[in-house]
Amino acid sequence: MRYVGALDQGTTSSRFMIFDESGHVIASAQEEHTQILPQPGWVEHDALEIWLKVTNVITAALKSAGLAGKDLSAIGITNQRETTVAWDGVTGKPLYNAIVWQDTRGQVVLDTFTDAQKSFITHKTGLAIAPYFSGSKISWLLRNVPEVAKAAQAGTLKIGTIDSWLVWNLTKNVHITDVTNASRTLLMDLESLAWDLELLEIFGVSAQSLPSIKSSSEIYAHTNIDGVFGAEVPIAGILGDQHAAMVGQLCFERGDTKCTYGTGNFALVNTGTEIVRSTQGLLTTVCFKFGDEPARYALEGSVAVTGSAVQWLRDQLGIIHQASEIEALAASVPDNGGVYFVPAFSGLFAPYWRSDARGVLVGLTRAATRAHIARATLEAIAYQTKDVIDAMADETGVKLKELRVDGGITSNNLCMQIQSDILQIDLSRPVVSETTALGAAYAAGLAVGIWPNIEALGKQWKESARWSPADGSALATTGYKNWKRAIERTLNWVE
Numbered sequence: 001m002r003y004v005g006a007l008d009q010g011t012t013s014s015r016f017m018i019f020d021e022s023g024h025v026i027a028s029a030q031e032e033h034t035q036i037l038p039q040p041g042w043v044e045h046d047a048l049e050i051w052l053k054v055t056n057v058i059t060a061a062l063k064s065a066g067l068a069g070k071d072l073s074a075i076g077i078t079n080q081r082e083t084t085v086a087w088d089g090v091t092g093k094p095l096y097n098a099i100v101w102q103d104t105r106g107q108v109v110l111d112t113f114t115d116a117q118k119s120f121i122t123h124k125t126g127l128a129i130a131p132y133f134s135g136s137k138i139s140w141l142l143r144n145v146p147e148v149a150k151a152a153q154a155g156t157l158k159i160g161t162i163d164s165w166l167v168w169n170l171t172k173n174v175h176i177t178d179v180t181n182a183s184r185t186l187l188m189d190l191e192s193l194a195w196d197l198e199l200l201e202i203f204g205v206s207a208q209s210l211p212s213i214k215s216s217s218e219i220y221a222h223t224n225i226d227g228v229f230g231a232e233v234p235i236a237g238i239l240g241d242q243h244a245a246m247v248g249q250l251c252f253e254r255g256d257t258k259c260t261y262g263t264g265n266f267a268l269v270n271t272g273t274e275i276v277r278s279t280q281g282l283l284t285t286v287c288f289k290f291g292d293e294p295a296r297y298a299l300e301g302s303v304a305v306t307g308s309a310v311q312w313l314r315d316q317l318g319i320i321h322q323a324s325e326i327e328a329l330a331a332s333v334p335d336n337g338g339v340y341f342v343p344a345f346s347g348l349f350a351p352y353w354r355s356d357a358r359g360v361l362v363g364l365t366r367a368a369t370r371a372h373i374a375r376a377t378l379e380a381i382a383y384q385t386k387d388v389i390d391a392m393a394d395e396t397g398v399k400l401k402e403l404r405v406d407g408g409i410t411s412n413n414l415c416m417q418i419q420s421d422i423l424q425i426d427l428s429r430p431v432v433s434e435t436t437a438l439g440a441a442y443a444a445g446l447a448v449g450i451w452p453n454i455e456a457l458g459k460q461w462k463e464s465a466r467w468s469p470a471d472g473s474a475l476a477t478t479g480y481k482n483w484k485r486a487i488e489r490t491l492n493w494v495e
Contacts, residue, residue: 003067004445005075005233006437007054009162010241011083011100011263014050016057017437018065018072021450023460025432027067029060036097041104041346044097047085050162051169055228069229074219074448076237076440078244079162081184084137086148087165089158089173095147098162099137102264102304104346106136107355109143109203117202124199125183126190126277126284128353132302134161135186135203142204157209161185163238164211167221170228170235174221177211178238179295183286188213190275190284193295216243217290217443237443241436242266242300243288245406247443248435250461251287252296252454255398257389260436261407261415264349265303265385269392269400272296280391281351290446290454299395301350301388305343305359306381307409312343313377319370327412330375336479337372338363340486341380348490351391357490363482379475381409382419383483389423402426406435416465421473422480431462 001020008015015030031053036044062068082101087094099105110129113121118129127133138159141148151157158168161181167174182188182195187205189196195207214220216239222232239247242260246268249258254272259265270287273294277284287298305312310326313319320326340362342348347355361373393400403425409415410429420427432438445451469476 002073002450003071004441004450005058005072006441006444007058007075007077007166008241008434008437008440009050009054009077009079009166011080014053014057015434015437016054016061017434017441018061018067019438019441021445023432023438027061027065029057029064031056043100043102045083045100047087047094047098047165050098051165054166058228068231069223069233070231072229072233073450074234074236074444075223076239076444077163077166077235078239078241078436078440079166079181081161081181081240081242082132082134082137083162084134084141084159085162085165086141086145086151086157086159088151089156092168092173095151096141096145099141101132102346103137104131104355106131106140109136109139113202121186121199121202123277124189124196125186126275127184127186128281128283130353130355132349133184133186135199135205138205139203152206152209155208159209160211167235167238170223171221172224175211176214176220178214178216179286179289180216180240180243181238182213184240190286193286193289214238215289215291217447219447234448236447237440239288239440239443242268243286244436244439244443246270246287246298246439248432248437248439249404249406249430250458251404255396257392257400258404258406259385261306261381261405261409263306263308265306265381267301267385267388267392268298269396269398270296270298271396276395278395280395281353282388282391282395283350288443290443299392301391303384303388304347304349305345306384307407309341309343309377309380313374319373326374326378327414329371330378331414333369333371333375336376336379337368338365339368339372339376340482341373341376342486342490343377343380344490348487350388352487354491356492356494358493360486360489362486362489378412378415378418379479381415382422383480385419386422386480400425402428405429406433416467418475420467420469421475424469424473424476426469427467428463429465431464433464
């Protein structure tokens, strides 16, 4: 039996999972890391803490499985995308906290661009002009952190997304990324799959500091024998988390669609080898690229706050003590009582892209209870997803018949039934719900021959749950109409 390790470094935690060649989970270990919130709109992580947590979970998972590093045929890496780390290539030490994808400080950089520059950037990259992406974060670091500017001048600066930081530490200072992560920086040309010199000039970034761009599935390097694995294990797969979930859900054909329910929600539809440029605020991105095969592209709808809205009810409002309590609380009332919640804590993502928006609770009356707010939170997750799914169907001309779902909130049956009722289509959840880690394992396994091709992977997908819609649900009609009214109340709040 051969084994593949998958390192899943997410927004709130790091996980290491070990899969066998049948795709079964052999062992898993997970640890959370600190969320650093210096001021409103700023979100940071300690890159050294993340690395420490990564070493902890690797060690723990191997011990749990009774395996050593040398027993792994390969490892794959999947990561929170857009989160940006700057470090010194000589000392290997971070020069500032990692700036997280949710962080909005890069807006000050984007505000300096002309309309012509913005149009050029969007066409080249397929992305919106938003601080969500890495480019403005890198520019902010170069402009505002003296240590970063000095390292750039000295030629020792290394900048990358979390995957690059992890590979650097796992190997003997190999600086690489893959096309999916690079496609989220505002610095890569979607057609050439290379750093674009004109984009680099606009953002003031030197190509020397950036990682080399590789495919999503190939043997890039081997882990340091003196490191956490104690062996030279091939690193053979890298994918941003949502792209990894597409692979884990086996969304290999044009029109295949999945939605991952995590800290945020991310819905992607495979558009094949065609680059579909959105007119409705969706993102055009690389879906995956296996070795020398042509890249596959996707349209993506990103929702910033979904699972983290449940955390907000728990941590800031104290409405629930554990996230798992929300289902029973929301189910204790028959409907939302006219309450709608739009959790635009750091603006609205797709299809609106309004950084001036902020969160609102509307429709409150004296009769509103915490149960109504809980139900409105679950509905907000589903309504935000409908916004992007509808836009995808319009852009591709493909009517969605089924949505493959994964992520933590899919264990909430009420939320998934609400989602099915709002979309009026079936939802399907796989047996292995951690599809980001599974996708990274698949990519690595393909590169080293554990699975000969994607057809072999197709035989491994199994369904664990399915939700079908109630015909004529009011959630899909008057409910959605009221949701759109609530969205209007969020806009133009930040001047």
